[in-house]
Every structure is written in C-alpha cells, then in structure tokens.
Amino acid sequence: MDLILSNTNYGAIEGVIERFKARFDEGEHIFIVPDRFSMSMEKRLLESLNLTSSFNVEVVTFNRLAKKIMGNAADRCLTPEGSVLLLEKVVMESEGNLKYFKNFANRVSFARDLYATLTELRNSAVSANDLYKSAENMPKGIKDKIYDTAYLLEGYENALSEKVFDSTTRLKALADEISKQTLSQSFYVCGFSSYKAPELKIVEILNKTATYLCVGAVSGAGNANSRIYPYSLVAKLRNFEGVSESRYNYRLEKPFETISKYLFSYERVKPAPSGGKVKVKEFYTPFEETRFVAGEIAKAVREGRRYKDFTVAICDGGYAPIIKSVFGQYGIPFFIDKGYLVSQTLTAKYLLSLMRAVIDNYSLDSVLDFMKNPLFGEDCFDFENYCLKYSVDFVTRPFKFGEYEEPEKLRQKFEKLALTIPSKGKASDFSDALQKLLKSAVDNLGESLALTSLYKKLIDGSAKKIYTVLDEASAIMGDEQFETEEFYRTFSSAIAKLEVSVLPMYSDCVIIGDAESTKFYDTKNLFVLGANEGFLPRMSDGGVLLNHRAEDMLSKNGITLLSSAENNNISAMLSAVDMLISPSEKLWVSYSAKGADEQTLTASNVAAELKNYFSDCDNEDETKDDITDYCTLKNCFFKVMESMENPPDESHKKLTDAAYSVLTAEQKRRIEKLAPRQEYLVCESQKIKSTSVSRLEKFYGCPYSYYFAYMLGLKKREETSIMSTETGTIIHAVLEAFFRNEEEVKNINSFVEEQFAEIFKDERLKSKMEKSGDNSQIMRLKAECKKIVTDLDELSKRSKFKPIFVEAEFADTKDGFGAIKLSTKYGEVELRGKIDRVDAYDGYCLIIDYKSFKSASLSLSDIYFGKKLQLYIYLSALVGSKNFKPAGAFYLPLFNSYTDGKRYSLKGQALLDKEILSAIDSECSKKDESLLDITFDGNQEVKSTVGKENKVLTNGQFNTVMEYAKKVAAKGAELISEGFIKASPVKGNCDVCDFSEICSQKDKNPRSIAAGKSGEIIEKMEKVVK
Incomplete structure (x- = not known):
C-alpha cells in the first residue's frame, strides 16, 4: 500500500491522483471517496487526464463498492429509513423490558435517534456484550440507560437476518467477500479524515487482495495545531502490512499556510499582511452581509469573471432563504448544495x-x-x-x-x-x-x-x-x-x-454549501457567511441518547466512540481549516451582530484569530456609491421600495434617485401605486354624498384603514365563535327590546329567554346552538343579559329621565328623525346612523350608547381629533329637531366579566346643573354609588373636572362641542372625497384594526391625541367654531 501523507486534504487527494496518473494505462481503477464527493472527484480525475470520459476509471463510495462487488446480494440492504422501521418494530416489542427509555419509547423521534446511536456504536465496533459489561460499573441512572441501549442493540441485530442487512452489516459482508477474492483492479482511497470500523477493515483487506492500493491522508505533524489532525488514523494506516509512505506537501499561499498551521492552536502569531487574500467583515444583519456578497460577485462578473468562480459557505442554515431573496434581486444564478x-x-x-x-x-x-x-x-x-x-x-x-x-x-x-x-x-x-x-x-x-x-x-x-x-x-x-x-x-x-437531493440547474452558477458538511474542493473565491460563535465551527455536546456524560463513562470503561463529542469537535475544527484554506484566490469571512432569528451574536474565535493573523484583513472600504453596484433592474426596484419604508439620508438619496431613474415605466407605476407614503389616491376619488358617523370615526382613527374597509371593500372573515363584538350586538338587541317594551315586561328572566330564542333563529347562530361544546358560552351570556336587564331596570328607577327613543335612527325614513346634513365644499353630505337610547325629562335629553368593553370612555380629546363624534352629532340633531336642551352624552359600558368596584358608570359629560344631575341619578352625590363620574367639593358643589377631564359642561360648552363635532365630520367627509388615504393611525389603533396583518405601515408613526387639558381643548374648539 502506498500511503500518501499531505499537509492538507486537498494535497492528499492530489498526491493520490499523481499515483493514479502514473498507472492509468494499467487496467481498471476504482476511487473510493466520501458520500457527496463522487461527482467532484470524477470531474477532477478527467481534468487531470485532459479527457472528457474514460471507461477504465470508476468513482464509488464504500456502499456503492459493496453493490459493485456483491451484486444482487447488496440489494437486500435496508435503507436507513428501512432500518428505522425495523428498529421501530424492535422498540415496540421491547417496550415492557426497558427501564430508562420506557417513557420515551413511544415518541415519534425515538426510533430515529436510537438508530443514530446504534449505528455509531456498531461503526465503532462496540457490541451489546461490551455495553452490558461496562454498565455493571456505572451509577444507576447511566447504568439503566446503557443497559437499555445494549438490550435494543441486541434486539436490532437479532432482527437483522441473512435475508436482509443494513449498511453496517453490508460493509462487514463486503469485507468478508473481498477477503476471499483476488481483485484485479487498482484501488485509491482519499478524502477521508476518519473511517468507520467496517470501512477501515475494508481498506486493510484491500491492502492484501487488490492489485494495487493507494491511500491519501492528511497529517499535521509539526504544526502548532497538530491536535486537530487525525494522527490516530495515520498511525493505524502505518501499521498495515507493506506500507510505503511518502509525503506530498501541497504548496499553499502564505496566508492560507498560516491558517493551516495555526488556527485552533491559539498560539500568538505575528500579524502580517495577507496581500488582499483574506478579508474579515462585520455586518449588523445577515441581509446586509448577504447583500455585500451579492454586490461583490455581481461586480466581479461585470469585470469578466464567471459565477462559478465563487463559492459561498453558510455557517447558519438561516442564511439560505436570505440568499435566495438577495441573489434573486441581483439576478445571480445559484445552487444550494444541500439535501431537502x-x-x-x-x-x-x-x-x-x-x-x-x-x-x-x-x-x-x-x-x-x-x-x-x-x-x-x-x-x-x-x-x-x-x-x-x-x-x-x-x-x-x-x-x-x-x-x-x-x-x-x-x-x-x-x-x-x-x-x-x-x-x-x-x-x-x-x-x-x-x-x-x-x-x-x-x-x-x-x-x-x-x-x-x-x-x-x-x-x-x-x-x-x-x-x-x-x-x-x-x-x-x-x-x-x-x-x-x-x-x-x-x-x-x-x-x-x-x-432528497437535486442537481444544479446551471453550468455557470454560484455554489452555496454548508460550512459543516460540504466538501469545498477546487474553489477560487470563497465567502464564509455567519461566522459567529457557536456556528464556526459547530461544536457537539454528545448524541441525543448518549450525551457527553454517558460518552465519558463509556470511555472510562474502555469503549471509545468514533463520533464522540470530543472526536466530532476535533473533526469540526479540521473541516473548518480545510474549508478556509480551499480558495486559490481570495477568502472572505463575515459575521453579523444579529442572527437570522434576530438574536444578538458575537464573532467566532475563528474570525478573531484571522484578524490577529492578518494586518490588512478588515481595512477595506466597501462603501457603495455607484449605481452599477445595484446591478439589475429588479434590485434597483427593491432598493427604491426599501427607501420608501426607510427614507435614505442625504448621502444615499442620490443613489436611490438614480436607481429610480433606470426603472421601467411599469415598475415606476407599481411604486407610485403601492407607495406607503402616498397620501392621496392616484385616480380621482368619488365624491361622497352620504356616510355614517362610525365611518367618519374610522377615517379619523386611520385613513388607510378606512381605505381598506370602504374603498377596497375588504372584510374580516365571518366566524361563528361568539366574539366580544357579537356579544355586544346580542346584549344591545336584548336591551333594545326591553326598553322598547319596558312596561309590558312582567318577568325579566322569561323575557330574556324569549329574546334569545328569537336572536338564535339566525342560521349562523343556529349552528352555534347545535354545538354542545359552545352551549356553556351561550348560557353564560344569557345569564349576563338577565343580570344586566335586571340591574338597569332597577337603576332607571333612580332617574327622572326615562327612555323615549330606543335605537333611534337618523335617516330619511318613515320612522327616522331625518338624516343629519353636513355642508362641505363638495356639496351636502347626509349622515346616517342609530343611537341606542335617548332619555328625556322636563325638556332635557341625554344620549346613551352601550359599549361591550370595560375601557369605553369619552374624552374631549377623542372628540377634538375626530375619533369619537357620534354622541355629540346625534345630540346636536336632537337639540335641533326636537327642541331639547342637552343634559348629557354618555357611553354605558356593559361587559361580561367584572372586578370589584362600581359595575355601572356613565362615561362622558353631563350638564353642569345640580338639579339636572340629581334628575339623572338621585344618588349622584354618593361617590361609591353614583352612575355619574363626577365629584363634589366640600361645599357640595360639583367639580367641573376629574383629573384632566371635564365631566360636566355648561350649556354653552355643550353647544360648542356639538358644533365642533359637525365641523370635524364635514372636514372628514371632504378629505374622503379628495381621496386622502395616508397611513396615520391614532396610537393603539393598529392593535384593534382588522387589517393590521396586511398593512405595511402597522405601528409606524402613530399619532398622539393628547390635545391638552379639557379647558384648553374647549378653547381650541371655540376658535374653530367661530
């Protein structure tokens, strides 16, 4: 066996290829490489031979070699998923005999996690008997876990039979098969930093049975960071019979040689310039980081480079969707090399x-x-x-x-x-x-x-x-x-x-790989994104089922796992070094202060060490001041849209204007149509002839919300669940019926039952009644209505004011009071609407509107800004058409849950007249019992304000507020007619808006409606009225 040692994995591969080239004409050649590396290796071999194809060279993985040599027998091998299914069966059969895992065994992920653990044990040549023996010397908690693992391992291996085997037993079978043969092929093994136990056994047997064997391995002997290199693997390979060892040192550029020898050694290195070969960049967000990369690639391509000259390694999977978005804006073809x-x-x-x-x-x-x-x-x-x-x-x-x-x-x-x-x-x-x-x-x-x-x-x-x-x-x-x-x-x-994996769809594209798992080979320019602490390298704390503590206990008992946390972490460091020294031209390493998930992050030690090594790695000015850096119309369009969300400062305004100037007419039209800062409709707005006060209040709450609701006609989905708004509608209906027929009602409980039966004839609410699961909610609402009607009936006895109109309609109908007329510069506008209740006494009237939420209030600030106009506009109509004098305008909150304190309280303003106040509520002077939110001084005189709010008004002030409300309503009608739709919500309005989820301006620049103290507001209203 020829053992080629090199300072880098790339060098070890190149050394093996040199031996291959020398033997190319001597029969058949088989290269064994790691998974997901075969295609790159095939390409490199053909390039080295200056050929487009070859019939005597094959690149395989260990598993593909098993299929090649064992033929149909290898087809009996289960996929990993099939192995999980078999293991699931074993777990189900073993559940009653488990101790530690008995409460986890029925979880969906358990069989999958167990498969990973058992595979690791078997690939480390650890048997069930080994685990049983080691468990005897462990504390109970760990002992039970190791015992269960051994029991399940034994059950799984027993379930495997001669008719079927998994990937580990297939490799064992391959080792047994080739030990019986004399192989005519030449074998080459490279690209591995470690081997599973069956794989190493296969290499050892190939050394005896193959015509020729050449193995490449990386060795960091003599490096300051030699601890991260696989010295134990090299030692095992050296112990094979007849090994001939040689060194193939791959010549690295000086900065990459420094990384190769010192990274993760934490030895002090005298800073030196990298000659522009290494750059370390910090950004605030991953979006900024990715845009920088896209800009650099696009600029280089304009200068004559190819997209395939650039590779991107992502340390954090959260960057993938950001890359898709940003590279799409720049028109950069890319392929994310990952499994889905x-x-x-x-x-x-x-x-x-x-x-x-x-x-x-x-x-x-x-x-x-x-x-x-x-x-x-x-x-x-x-x-x-x-x-x-x-x-x-x-x-x-x-x-x-x-x-x-x-x-x-x-x-x-x-x-x-x-x-x-x-x-x-x-x-x-x-x-x-x-x-x-x-x-x-x-x-x-x-x-x-x-x-x-x-x-x-x-x-x-x-x-x-x-x-x-x-x-x-x-x-x-x-x-x-x-x-x-x-x-x-x-x-x-x-x-x-x-x-499931897919192949690149372009021959010239940027390859995006995972910093941890992708093999970066023959790279020219490499961008490493997301080089933050915890991501480069990604460190392990042990497996899911056998954690770091369990691994330590096994190690003390003589069982060393190939992929223990310690070994995995060392391997991750070596992989990081391999990646960082892979580019032949330039390396960029970048990180962000905020992660893809918005979490605050810090730079990794890798980035910090690179800054210590190279004096010129972070001093490049990357300021973008040229429109060509925007590269594509799509990206220019995006940048202009972005500037509308966040207006640029003067230094970037020219760039944004330039970007806008190159857009197509269609893109400009879309921007003008969608512009969030747009205040008026582009097309001429239809002049309104009639509207309702509630619509005007919605307009003043936020014109953009009004635009969604009444110009676009958007509606919230109907739901049968009895929400607070519908609860209020039901309570209103019951109260309307009661006060319309108060004298005829003999029994309130029976009356409410009859009203509910009538209300729930509605098909939609009828479906609600059919659901037994919702009856409790309906019963609670019914009980609440009985309580409210009973209470309000009792309270009405304390007042000389009695209901004279219920659901009073302001419209030009037979039973209505007539629509309220507003004079605007576009003509007369009719206001329509209803008021819940009008009470009268001795020529005075007060308006009551029920509200189904506890926080209902009516401040003069609300009226001043147009947020709540209804009561005073309707009061004005009554005073004008029926010759009433104003006694009060109130909201009466009616809600489903109550805390200690006054249950009923009229929120609004009353006439500053003790006789009228007593007529409204005979108990008004009793603070804890009064319906009115007023206070008295020591002389039993009414205080005009409570806090900053006026709770009582003079007759003249009532007239001022009524006239002001009509003027504000008229102004609102004019603005609607002019097409005013600016997104300018009152503070807190977005929280209750039906369209907040589709509004790009949600919670942006809310308006405050604090106009000052009530006295100051009255003075402002008087000026407007005059």
Whole structure:
C-alpha cells in the first residue's frame, strides 16, 4: 500500500491522483471517496487526464463498492429509513423490558435517534456484550440507560437476518467477500479524515487482495495545531502490512499556510499582511452581509469573471432563504448544495396531514392543513370561510346551512380520500393505501401548478423515496397489525431525517454549501457567511441518547466512540481549516451582530484569530456609491421600495434617485401605486354624498384603514365563535327590546329567554346552538343579559329621565328623525346612523350608547381629533329637531366579566346643573354609588373636572362641542372625497384594526391625541367654531 501523507486534504487527494496518473494505462481503477464527493472527484480525475470520459476509471463510495462487488446480494440492504422501521418494530416489542427509555419509547423521534446511536456504536465496533459489561460499573441512572441501549442493540441485530442487512452489516459482508477474492483492479482511497470500523477493515483487506492500493491522508505533524489532525488514523494506516509512505506537501499561499498551521492552536502569531487574500467583515444583519456578497460577485462578473468562480459557505442554515431573496434581486444564478428533508416536502405532508386528520377525527385545523396542500388540487378558501362562519370544528357531517353546495363538494372529496386510510390494519394495508393516494395525487398534478424545475424535482424525488420506505414497511412489518396513530408514528419516524437531493440547474452558477458538511474542493473565491460563535465551527455536546456524560463513562470503561463529542469537535475544527484554506484566490469571512432569528451574536474565535493573523484583513472600504453596484433592474426596484419604508439620508438619496431613474415605466407605476407614503389616491376619488358617523370615526382613527374597509371593500372573515363584538350586538338587541317594551315586561328572566330564542333563529347562530361544546358560552351570556336587564331596570328607577327613543335612527325614513346634513365644499353630505337610547325629562335629553368593553370612555380629546363624534352629532340633531336642551352624552359600558368596584358608570359629560344631575341619578352625590363620574367639593358643589377631564359642561360648552363635532365630520367627509388615504393611525389603533396583518405601515408613526387639558381643548374648539 502506498500511503500518501499531505499537509492538507486537498494535497492528499492530489498526491493520490499523481499515483493514479502514473498507472492509468494499467487496467481498471476504482476511487473510493466520501458520500457527496463522487461527482467532484470524477470531474477532477478527467481534468487531470485532459479527457472528457474514460471507461477504465470508476468513482464509488464504500456502499456503492459493496453493490459493485456483491451484486444482487447488496440489494437486500435496508435503507436507513428501512432500518428505522425495523428498529421501530424492535422498540415496540421491547417496550415492557426497558427501564430508562420506557417513557420515551413511544415518541415519534425515538426510533430515529436510537438508530443514530446504534449505528455509531456498531461503526465503532462496540457490541451489546461490551455495553452490558461496562454498565455493571456505572451509577444507576447511566447504568439503566446503557443497559437499555445494549438490550435494543441486541434486539436490532437479532432482527437483522441473512435475508436482509443494513449498511453496517453490508460493509462487514463486503469485507468478508473481498477477503476471499483476488481483485484485479487498482484501488485509491482519499478524502477521508476518519473511517468507520467496517470501512477501515475494508481498506486493510484491500491492502492484501487488490492489485494495487493507494491511500491519501492528511497529517499535521509539526504544526502548532497538530491536535486537530487525525494522527490516530495515520498511525493505524502505518501499521498495515507493506506500507510505503511518502509525503506530498501541497504548496499553499502564505496566508492560507498560516491558517493551516495555526488556527485552533491559539498560539500568538505575528500579524502580517495577507496581500488582499483574506478579508474579515462585520455586518449588523445577515441581509446586509448577504447583500455585500451579492454586490461583490455581481461586480466581479461585470469585470469578466464567471459565477462559478465563487463559492459561498453558510455557517447558519438561516442564511439560505436570505440568499435566495438577495441573489434573486441581483439576478445571480445559484445552487444550494444541500439535501431537502422529505418530511418537509409536499408529498410527505400530503400523506402525513391526511393521516393526522383521520387520527384527530376530522378536526377543522387538521383538515385545512391537508386541503391547503397543493396536491389536494382544490382551492379551499370558500370551504374555510364556511367552516368559520358556521363554527364547524369537526368535518364529520354533511353541510346544510346557507350556501353550502361548493364547500360540501370539497368535504365529500376529503372524506373519500380519508376513508382510504385504514382505521386498523396490517402494515402492508397502510403502505398500499398511502402509495395509491400519493401516486394519484402526483399523477393528477399535471399543469394545475406552475412549478419551478426545483420543486418538480423535489416532488418526483421525494415521492420515489417515500415509495421505497413504504415498500420496506411492507417487507419488514407486512402482517403486523397497526392502529392508524401507530403507523403514523412509525412512518413519521422513518422519514424524519430522510433527504432528497437535486442537481444544479446551471453550468455557470454560484455554489452555496454548508460550512459543516460540504466538501469545498477546487474553489477560487470563497465567502464564509455567519461566522459567529457557536456556528464556526459547530461544536457537539454528545448524541441525543448518549450525551457527553454517558460518552465519558463509556470511555472510562474502555469503549471509545468514533463520533464522540470530543472526536466530532476535533473533526469540526479540521473541516473548518480545510474549508478556509480551499480558495486559490481570495477568502472572505463575515459575521453579523444579529442572527437570522434576530438574536444578538458575537464573532467566532475563528474570525478573531484571522484578524490577529492578518494586518490588512478588515481595512477595506466597501462603501457603495455607484449605481452599477445595484446591478439589475429588479434590485434597483427593491432598493427604491426599501427607501420608501426607510427614507435614505442625504448621502444615499442620490443613489436611490438614480436607481429610480433606470426603472421601467411599469415598475415606476407599481411604486407610485403601492407607495406607503402616498397620501392621496392616484385616480380621482368619488365624491361622497352620504356616510355614517362610525365611518367618519374610522377615517379619523386611520385613513388607510378606512381605505381598506370602504374603498377596497375588504372584510374580516365571518366566524361563528361568539366574539366580544357579537356579544355586544346580542346584549344591545336584548336591551333594545326591553326598553322598547319596558312596561309590558312582567318577568325579566322569561323575557330574556324569549329574546334569545328569537336572536338564535339566525342560521349562523343556529349552528352555534347545535354545538354542545359552545352551549356553556351561550348560557353564560344569557345569564349576563338577565343580570344586566335586571340591574338597569332597577337603576332607571333612580332617574327622572326615562327612555323615549330606543335605537333611534337618523335617516330619511318613515320612522327616522331625518338624516343629519353636513355642508362641505363638495356639496351636502347626509349622515346616517342609530343611537341606542335617548332619555328625556322636563325638556332635557341625554344620549346613551352601550359599549361591550370595560375601557369605553369619552374624552374631549377623542372628540377634538375626530375619533369619537357620534354622541355629540346625534345630540346636536336632537337639540335641533326636537327642541331639547342637552343634559348629557354618555357611553354605558356593559361587559361580561367584572372586578370589584362600581359595575355601572356613565362615561362622558353631563350638564353642569345640580338639579339636572340629581334628575339623572338621585344618588349622584354618593361617590361609591353614583352612575355619574363626577365629584363634589366640600361645599357640595360639583367639580367641573376629574383629573384632566371635564365631566360636566355648561350649556354653552355643550353647544360648542356639538358644533365642533359637525365641523370635524364635514372636514372628514371632504378629505374622503379628495381621496386622502395616508397611513396615520391614532396610537393603539393598529392593535384593534382588522387589517393590521396586511398593512405595511402597522405601528409606524402613530399619532398622539393628547390635545391638552379639557379647558384648553374647549378653547381650541371655540376658535374653530367661530
């Protein structure tokens, strides 16, 4: 065996290739390399030979070598997912004999985590007997864990038979097979920093049976950081028979040689310039970091470079979606070299969500989760609206309310699919059903979805993987009986870590790899993103089931795991060094103060060490002041949109203006249409002729919210759940009926029962009544109504003011008072609306509006800013049309839950007249019992203010406020007619806005409505009125 040692993994590979080239004409050659490295190796071998193809060279992994040499026998090997299924069966059979794991065994992820642990043990040549013996010397907690692990390992290995084996037993079988043969091929093994026990055994046997064997390995002998290099592996290789050792030192550029020899040694190195070869950059966010990279690549391509000259390594997986977004804006073709979890693909979710819906008895959430999968092939928007409107929590019965025909068709389609899932059956029954479901869904996909090439490949690739897993489930557990939930758990566990990979779609693109797992080979320029502490390198604290403490206990008993936390961490350091020295031209290492998840981060020690090594690594000015750095129209469009959210300072305004100047007419039109700072509609607004006070109040709360509700006509989805707004409507209806017929009501309890029966004739609320689960809510509301009506009936006896109008309508109708007229510069505008109650006494009137929330209040500031105009506009109409004198304008909060204190209190302003105040409430002078929110001084004179608020007004002040309310209403009507839609919410308005989730201006620049003390506000109103 020729053993080629080198200072780098790349050098070891190149040394092996040199031996290969010298022997190229001598028969067949087989290269054994790590997984996910074979394609790169094939490319490099052909380049080294200056050929486009060759028939006597093959690149394989150890598992592919097993298939090559063992033929059909290797096909009996389970996939990792099949092994998890077999292990799931073993766990289910062993559950009663477990001690430590007995409470974890039924978790979905347990079999998957156990498989990883058992595979590690077997790859480290650790047997069940080894574990049993070591457990005898351990404390009870660890002892039980090791005992259970040994028991499950023994059960798993017993379950493997001569007819089927897993990847570990296949490699053992391969070692046994080649030990019996004389192999005519020349073998080359390279790219490995460590070997599993069966793999190392295969190499040892190849040394005896192959025509020729050459092995490459990296050695850091003499380096300050030699501890991170695999010296124990080199020692094992040296002990093989007939080893001929040679050194192939790969010449690194000086800065990369420094990294190779010193990184992770923490020895002091005299700073030296890197000659521009190494740069370390700090950014505030990953977006800024990624934009810098995109800008550098785009600039280099404009100067004649190719996209494939650049590689990006991401230390944090959260960067992947950011790269997709930013590189898309810059028009940079890229390929993310990663496996996609099958469990997260449409195909797996289609099957899992349908099984979940069956398990959950067709609960609405689970059914919608299934229906919203594109493979279902239907738009379920109307179905969801129907279920919300009629409070369908479980989709178990045919629909019958309202316009049910279309939603019912979807329900029937779902039910037909769900019924194909067995409630109980053999594993083969479940497997067959799921395969038929998936095949039908994928075959019917057709042109129904505009899928990108990537997603089409993912659907096809993941479907094939799932078929394989289900076939293995039938083979391994075919006749075993399962409940639906049991098979769901087994299937979920089997595919939890299963990945599907795709190939690059461009020959010239930027390759994006994972800093931990991707092999960076033959790289020219490398950007390392997210080099933060904890991410570069990613350190391990042991496995999921056998943690660092368990590993230490095993080590003390003579059992060393190949992938222990210590070994994994050393390997991670070496991988980081390999990656950082891989570029032949330039290395950029960057990190952000904020992570992709908004968490505060610090720079990794790697970044700090590089700054210590190289004096010129962070002194480059990267200020962007040229429009060409924006590269594409798409990115210019994005930058202009971004500037509308966050207006640029003067230093960047010229750049933004320049970016806007190169946009297409269509892009400019879109920006003008969507501009968040837009104050008026672009098109001419229709002049309003009539409106309601509530609409005007919404406009003053936020014109943009008004635009959503009444110009675009957007509505919140109807839901049958009795929300606070609907609760208020029901209470209003009961009170209206009571005060309209107060003298005729003999028994309040019976009256409320009759009103509820009438109210719940509504189809939507009737569906609510049919749900026993909601009856308690309705009963509580009914009891609350009985309490409120009884209390208000008693309180009305304390007042000389009696209801004369209930649900008084201000409109030009037969029973109405007539619409309120507003004079605007665009003509007369009619105001329509209703007021809950008007009480009168001796020529005076007061207005009462019920509110279903405790915090209801009416301040003069609210009126001044147009937020609450209703009461004073209606009061003005009554005073004008019925010759009443104003006695008060109040909200009366009525709410479902109460704390200690006054239950009922009129919120607003009353007339400053002791006789009228006593007429409103005979107990008004008693602070703890008064309905009125007023106070008296020591002389029993009414105080005009409570805190900063006026609670009483003179007759003249009432007139001022009424006139001011009408003027503000008229101004609001004019602004609406002019198309004013500026997003300017009153502070707190976004919290209760129906459109906050779709509004880009949510909580931005809220308006304060603190206009000063009440006396000052009255003076301001007087000036406006005059």
